[in-house]
Amino acid sequence: MTENALDTAGRRAGSPATGGVGPSPVAGLPPGSGGRPPRPTLGRRAATFADSLWRPALVLAAFVAAWWFVAAREYVPNYLVPTPGQVWETMTGQWSELARHTVVTLYETVFGFVLAAALGLATAVAIAYSRTLDKALYPIVLFAQVIPKIAIAPLLVVWFGLGLTPKIILAVLIAFFPVVISGVAGLRSTDPELLDLAATMGAGPWRTFRKIRFPNALPHLMAGLKVAVTLAVVGAVVGEFVGASEGLGYVLLLANGNLDAPLLFADLILMSAIGIVLFVLVEIAEALLIPWHASRRAGVSLTTS
Amino acid sequence: MTAAPADTGTAIGMSGVTVRFTSRRSQTTALDDVSLDIEPGEFVTIVGPSGCGKSTLLKIIAGLVTPTSGAVSLRRRPVRGPQKEIGFVFQKAALLEWRGARANILLQAEMRGMDRALAARRADELIEMTGLTGFEKALPHELSGGMQQRVALCRALLHSPPVLLMDEPFGALDALTREQMNAELHRIWRETDTTVVLVTHSIAEAVFLGTRVVVMSARPGRIIRTFPVELPAHRDYAQVMSDSRFDRLATDLRGLLGSAAANH
Ligand SMILES: Nc1ncnc2c1ncn2[C@@H]1O[C@H](COP(=O)(O)OP(=O)(O)OP(=O)(O)O)[C@@H](O)[C@H]1O
Ligand SMILES: [Mg+2]
Numbered sequence: 001m002t003e004n005a006l007d008t009a010g011r012r013a014g015s016p017a018t019g020g021v022g023p024s025p026v027a028g029l030p031p032g033s034g035g036r037p038p039r040p041t042l043g044r045r046a047a048t049f050a051d052s053l054w055r056p057a058l059v060l061a062a063f064v065a066a067w068w069f070v071a072a073r074e075y076v077p078n079y080l081v082p083t084p085g086q087v088w089e090t091m092t093g094q095w096s097e098l099a100r101h102t103v104v105t106l107y108e109t110v111f112g113f114v115l116a117a118a119l120g121l122a123t124a125v126a127i128a129y130s131r132t133l134d135k136a137l138y139p140i141v142l143f144a145q146v147i148p149k150i151a152i153a154p155l156l157v158v159w160f161g162l163g164l165t166p167k168i169i170l171a172v173l174i175a176f177f178p179v180v181i182s183g184v185a186g187l188r189s190t191d192p193e194l195l196d197l198a199a200t201m202g203a204g205p206w207r208t209f210r211k212i213r214f215p216n217a218l219p220h221l222m223a224g225l226k227v228a229v230t231l232a233v234v235g236a237v238v239g240e241f242v243g244a245s246e247g248l249g250y251v252l253l254l255a256n257g258n259l260d261a262p263l264l265f266a267d268l269i270l271m272s273a274i275g276i277v278l279f280v281l282v283e284i285a286e287a288l289l290i291p292w293h294a295s296r297r298a299g300v301s302l303t304t305s
Numbered sequence: 306m307t308a309a310p311a312d313t314g315t316a317i318g319m320s321g322v323t324v325r326f327t328s329r330r331s332q333t334t335a336l337d338d339v340s341l342d343i344e345p346g347e348f349v350t351i352v353g354p355s356g357c358g359k360s361t362l363l364k365i366i367a368g369l370v371t372p373t374s375g376a377v378s379l380r381r382r383p384v385r386g387p388q389k390e391i392g393f394v395f396q397k398a399a400l401l402e403w404r405g406a407r408a409n410i411l412l413q414a415e416m417r418g419m420d421r422a423l424a425a426r427r428a429d430e431l432i433e434m435t436g437l438t439g440f441e442k443a444l445p446h447e448l449s450g451g452m453q454q455r456v457a458l459c460r461a462l463l464h465s466p467p468v469l470l471m472d473e474p475f476g477a478l479d480a481l482t483r484e485q486m487n488a489e490l491h492r493i494w495r496e497t498d499t500t501v502v503l504v505t506h507s508i509a510e511a512v513f514l515g516t517r518v519v520v521m522s523a524r525p526g527r528i529i530r531t532f533p534v535e536l537p538a539h540r541d542y543a544q545v546m547s548d549s550r551f552d553r554l555a556t557d558l559r560g561l562l563g564s565a566a567a568n569h
Contacts, residue, residue: 193399196369201416202389211415215403292403292444 045287082262087269090262098251102270105248108164108236109274112171113229120176120228121221124183125209145177150238157243167239167247174235175228182224186217219293222286229282233275248274314381316468316500317343317366322375324361334525335361339375341519341528345467348494348501350511352562353521359504360396362526363470366502367393379468389417392461394471396504398453400445406456407432407441413463424463431459434489436482450477455486462493471503475510487513488542495539508558512536513545518554520561530561 064084070076071083078086091098123141126133149170156166190213198208240249248271255263286293324336335358343349351359364370365377368388377384379391400409407428414424432438435455445453454477461469475483487510494501494514505511511518518532535550545551 191399193395193397194401196364196367196387197393197395197399198416199369199387200367200389200391200393201413202387203416207416211412212401215401290403 079259079261082265086262087265090260091266091269094263094266098266098270101246101248101251102274104164104246105233105236105240105271106274108167108239108247109171109229109232109278111164112168112235113175113232113278115168116172116175116228116232117179117225119172120179120224121183123176123180124187124221127180127184128187128213129205141177141180144173149173149235153238153242156239162243162245166242167236167244170239171232171235175232178224178227178231179221180224182220182227183217186220186224187213189220190216215290218290222282222290226279226282226286229278230275233271233278237271314345315342315378316345316347316380317341317502318376318378318381319362319365320376322362322365322372322377324358324365324370325373336365336372337525337527339526339528341531343500343502345500346498348503348514348516349519350515350517351502351504351519351521352506352508352511352558353526354523354562355506357521357523358526359521360472362521363393363472363502363504366468367391367470390466391468391470392464392466394454394457394461394469394474396472396476398445398450398457400453400456402445405442405444406437406448406452409445409456410459410463413460417464419464427463427465428459431462435459435486451475451479451482454478458486458490465497465499467499469499469501469503471501473504473506476506483507483510484542490514491540508555508562509546511558512551512554513540513542518558520558532557 067081068084071078071081071086082090123137127137127141128134152173153166153170156169160166160169194212194216195208198212203211236247237249237252240247241253244250248267252264252267252271255261255267319342320340322336322339323334326333326335339358339362341349351362353359361370365372366379366384366388368377368379368384368386379388401412404412410428410431411424413419414421414428432441435458437452437455437459440448440452443452445456448456454474458471458474461471475486478486490501491514493499501514503511503514505514512534515534516538518534519528520530520532521527522529532554534554536545536548
C-alpha cells in the first residue's frame, strides 16, 4: 500500500518539462507547484470507513444495553419484548430454517432490484433522449408511483399465485421509481457545452452516451440505486405478507400469530441485515465505479451522499 | 496534418448572419447582420465588449448555433449542423471531471475513432508543449483553472484540425504563462496551414496573434471594423511588444473598444 503510494509519487515527480519542440523553442513552462494531493488509498478509505462506523456502533450498543435492561428486568413482559439472549438463542437454534427463509427473501429482493435497475435505467434513457417519450412516459411513471403499491399486492397474488413472481414484481414496482427519477436527473445534468463538444468531435449518439452522458449520470444514478435497494426489501417482504409459504415476511406473520416474540425479533433483525448488506454492496460498487466522485468529497462521511 | 489539400478560396464565410435568441420573457439579438470572410491560413482575432456575441459567432461557424438568417460556410461547404473538421476551445474548459488530464485530451481521439498509438504520441507531445507534464493523471478538480484551459487546448489540437476556433482560451492564465502559450500557439499556426479564429479580451493578445483583428460593437453585435495587422508573419513576443506598429494598433483598438463599450 505505502510502497504503491510512494511509487506513484516518484513517477509524478520525475521527467521535468523539456521545452518546446519547434524552431523557436519556448522554455518549459513552470512545472506547476509541486504535485497534487494523493488520491485516497484503499487503506485510508478503510480508515475513514472505520472512523465513520464507531459512533453509530456506540449508539447501537447503548440501545441494545437499554433493551437488555428493560427486557431482563421485565419492565415489559417477555412475550412482548424478549431479551437479546432469547433472540440470540432462537436465531442460533432455528438457524437452518431461518437461513432458508432469508435466502428466499434475499433472492426476491436482489432479483427485483436488478430488474428495477435495468428497467428504470432504460426508461430514464428513453425519457431523457426523446421529448415524445418524455411526455408519454413521465406522467405514467408518476401515476404508477402514486398508486399505493402495497395495495396492489393482493391483486398480484391473485394473478401470479403464491410463488416468487408476485414478490419480485412488487419489489420491482417499488424500487423502479427512484431509479428512473435519479437516472433522468443524471442524464439531464450533462453540461450542454459537453454535448456541443461531442458534436464537434463528430461522435454519434452512442459514443456520446457511453463516454459522456452515462458516466456523467452515474453519481445521480448510484444515489437512486441506494434508495432503490432498500425499497426492494420492503417490496419483497410485503409480497410475502400477502401470500407466501416461505420467506422472512411469511415467518414474521407466523411468529406474530404464535406470539413468538423472540422469533419475531430474530426475523426483523435478518430483514434489516439484508437491507444493510445490499446497501453496503451498492456503496462499494459506487466507490469502484466512480472513484473520481468519491475523491471529490473525500473527507465527507461515506454513508451520506 | 490531416490530408487537407491546399485550400483555395475562403475557409470560413459568413454573410448577413443575424442571430436572435427568443426566450419566454425577452428577445435578444446577439448578432446583427455580420459578414466576414476568412482566407485559409488566416489568424483572425475577435475583440469586443462582454455579451456582444463573440461566443455565439464561433458557435455559428461550428454549426452549434443556427443563425436566424444569413449564410455560413466552412471550407466552401454550407454549414448545416455541427462541423467536425474543427477544433473548438470553449470559454469554459468543458472537461470530463472523471477523466485525468491525458484521458481528457484523448477523448478527442476516442470520439473520432483515431489511431490509438498515433493519438497517444501526439497527446504526449502536446502535454509537454503546454507544460502539463507531471499532471497527466490529475483530475480536472485537481488542476488550476489555467491548467484546465491548457488541457482543453491540447484536446482541440490533438487531431490537427484545419480550422481552430478558440473562445478566450487563455483567459485564466497568469501573464507569463499566457505569453508563453501565445508564442506556442503562434508557432503552431505558423508551422501548419491552420485557419484560426480566436476570441479574446486582451488587446495585446489580439494583435500579437492576429493577421487581422475584428472589433465588434456592444449588443446587438456588429462588426465595427477590421484591422489588418502589419507585423511580420514570424513574430517574437518581445520584438512585437516594442514595435511602434504594435503600439499604434493597440491604441486604435483601445479607443474603438472604449467607444463601443460606452455605446452599450
Ligand atoms: N443560448 C442562449 N439563449 C439565449 N440567449 C443567449 C444564448 N447564448 C447567448 N445568449 C445571449 O446572446 C448574447 C451574446 O452572448 P455571447 O455568449 O455570444 O457573448 P460574448 O461576446 O461571448 O460575451 P463574453 O465576452 O462575456 O463571453 C448575450 O446577451 C447572451 O445573453
Ligand atoms: Mg463568450
